[in-house]
Amino acid sequence: MQVLQSFAIRAGYAVILLVAVLVLNFSMMHLAPGDVADTISQSMGGADQELLDQIRADYGLDQPFYIQLGHYIGGVLQFDLGFSFFYNQPVTELILQRLPATLLLVITAQLLALFIGVIMGVISARKPNGILSHFVTFLALFGYAAPVFWTGILLLIAFSLKVQWFPVAGMQDVTIEGGFWAHFIDVARHMALPVVTLGSLFLALYSRLARATMMETLGSDFVRTAKAKGLSTNQVVYKHALKNSLSPVITLAGLQFSAVISGAVLVEAVFSWPGLGTLAFQSIIARDTPTILGILFFSALVVIVGNLLTDLALRLVDPRVGGKG
Amino acid sequence: MALLSVKNLQIEIKTRAGVAPVIDDLSFDLEAGESLSFVGESGCGKSMTALALMGLLPEGVGSVAAGSITFDGEELTTATETRLREIRGNDISMIFQEPMTSLNPLFTIGEQIAEVLRAHQNLSRKAAWNQAIELLDAVRIPNAKARVNDYPFQMSGGQRQRVMIAIALACQPKILIADEPTTALDVTVQAQIFDLLQDMRRQTDSSIILITHDMGAVAEMAERMIVMYAGRKAELGPVEDVIANPRHPYTAGLISCVPHILSTLTEEREKLVEVPGIVPPLNDFGKDSCLFASRCQQAQAQCLEARPPEIEFGPEHQSACWRAQEL
Incomplete structure (x- = not known):
């Protein structure tokens, strides 16, 4: 019960945080020079002052700032993020079309990086001078140093052009026919390179942290107790030590979630992945304010939900976090 | 035949300066049901001996270089890891010694007790859990049925040590090694833990090896004692005999260090006594001399030239001191 209650309190804070993000985003966009009317007139090849005023009146841009803000927040509360003149579509609809692709990419990359990172960390912690251990150190250095878009382009050249194992861009091949599995395999093939690109950076982070915490845990008193009980090596390592090493990794993964999202923007641009990142990129170029604001709002939403889930995961792993005591 | 027999045990650990014998030529026997105590300052090799008996010397750092450990007729120093796991x-x-950190913080104490039962006694989950409740009750944790679901952070230090005792005695072992079990606890709790250990020992008929630097605990708990100094056996004998009539200057020093409450200070016992100096550094451990000589007021030239042999005094009483006869 207590867990539910504190979760509800956190969810309440999250809503307040979201509104704050909305206000901030909107204010910043408002402060930036130029508005939708300028862009529209530009795309029309220019317009006189009268027409500009007309457009501003149509979009409600002649209203004072706080009225515009009020309208916007009022709209968002009804799941209406405005209308994109560039895509000629309601922003909410536009984003909901693109969101699944991004979530698929981001969550796969994050989970894969976590899973493989923890396994590599555990194995290398058990043999601190083994080959894998040195590889983890090297990977960490590489992951920190190499920019995501560079890794992406490199992988593209190597595995899509030189050896043509994976498709160059997009999310699926429209010519593919067949049932669910045919499409599943097709999407998986398209996903491979973007996921590896996005995951590599975080894999480096997680494997290094997992290695460090695991080494510390393996030297702790309760691991010695577990050995003294006569438990098998697997039980000592994977039951007693691993569970105690997970908390820091989960915490880091939660903190990194926002970085994964912003990394996704670059990766999506490189691989033309039809997600939010590509949409953000295009709408920034097109000065499509409502769409940019909408994407910022959804990114904030995803990060906040990610943090809530992290919190929940920590509670599940460690009884000392919140709860009884 | 003795239940446990250690012969000429030599344990070496790797240090930056080279290999040092942290246990040097140690021999002793432990009879079934007996209570034996190891005494000595920190760094004298008491805990190393215990870890060697368990086959848990720190991997890649410490190893048995020579000698034998025979348990119930079975050689342990050459036993396979699988066999050692069955014994542990x-x-x-x-x-x-650290009840605060010796339990896994993320599992209920019930699970941590039941786990050892499942590993060795082939009990089902339910049977092991029920026995865990009985064990908690046996180590006098009130309301065992509810507390079995608690996590270690919800218990006090004394309670955690009781849980450790319950884990250790769950399978009714033949030997229980207690490595400074009360060092981290309050004085009042210490007495309760010793009481509990005595009772449990009587019930399960286990032998106890008690490692401590608390002379009071030795007098209360043990029948025989071994005084260790710098990895070597300094003195071995029945507790009363050794305390009343120490045959090694180090033993005498340790006994005089026990704080006491007296209204009048006598000449023999001043306020607080200490054994001057410290245990020699590890790279001195292998030397062919008496390692205590630098701190010993009785030291002679001979003490610095050769390692003293273990001399017998009457039944069961040995001392490794060149001047033992004169003391």
Whole structure:
């Protein structure tokens, strides 16, 4: 019960945080020079002052700032993020079309990086001078140093052009026919390179942290107790030590979630992945304010939900976090 | 035949300066049901001996270089890891000195007790859990049925040490090694833990190896004692005999260090006594001399030239001191 209650309190804070993000985003966009009317007139090849005023009146841009803000927040509360003149579509609809692709990419990359990172960390912690251990150190250095878009382009050249194992861009091949599995395999093939690109950076982070915490845990008193009980090596390592090493990794993964999202923007641009990142990129170029604001709002939403889930995961792993005591 | 027999045990650990014998030529026997105590300052090799008996010397750092450990007729120094795992926690179990950190913080104490039962006694989950409740009750944790679901952070230090005792005694081991089990606890709790250990020992008929630097605990708990100094056996004998009539200057020093409450200070016992100096550094451990000589007021030239042999005094009483006869 207590867990539910504190979760509800956190969810309440999250809503307040979201509104704050909305206000901030909107204010910043408002402060930036130029508005939708300028862009529209530009795309029309220019317009006189009268027409500009007309457009501003149509979009409600002649209203004072706080009225515009009020309208916007009022709209968002009804799941209406405005209308994109560039895509000629309601922003909410536009984003909901693109969101699944991004979530698929981001969550796969994050989970894969976590899973493989923890396994590599555990194995290398058990043999601190083994080959894998040195590889983890090297990977960490590489992951920190190499920019995501560079890794992406490199992988593209190597595995899509030189050896043509994976498709160059997009999310699926429209010519593919067949049932669910045919499409599943097709999407998986398209996903491979973007996921590896996005995951590599975080894999480096997680494997290094997992290695460090695991080494510390393996030297702790309760691991010695577990050995003294006569438990098998697997039980000592994977039951007693691993569970105690997970908390820091989960915490880091939660903190990194926002970085994964912003990394996704670059990766999506490189691989033309039809997600939010590509949409953000295009709408920034097109000065499509409502769409940019909408994407910022959804990114904030995803990060906040990610943090809530992290919190929940920590509670599940460690009884000392919140709860009884 | 003795239950446990250690002969000429030599344990070496790797240091930056080279290999040092942290246990040097140690021999002793432990009879079934007996209570034996190891005494000495920190760094004298008491805990190393315990870890060697369990086969838990720190991997890649410490190893048995020579000698034998025979348990119930079975050689342990050459036993396979699988066989050692069967023995650990089942035939020989151990309580550590840090109850605050020796339990896994993320599992209920019930699980941590039941786990050892499942590993060695082939009990079902339910049977092991029920026995865990009985064990908690046996180590006098009130309301065991409810507390079995608690996590270690919800218990006090004394309660955690009781849980450790319950884990160690779950499979009714033949030998229980208690490595300074009360060092981290309050004085009042210490007495309760010793009481509990005595009772449990009587019930399960286990032998106890008690490692401590608390002379009071030795007098209360043990029948025989071994005084260790710098990895070597300084003195061995029945507790009363050794305390009343120490045959090694180090033993005498340790006994005089026990704080006491007296209204009048006598000439023999001043306020607080200490053994001057410290245990020699590890790279001196292998030397062919008496390692205590630098701190000993009785030291002679001979003490610095050769390692003293273990001399017998009457039944069961040995001392490794060149001047033992004169003391």
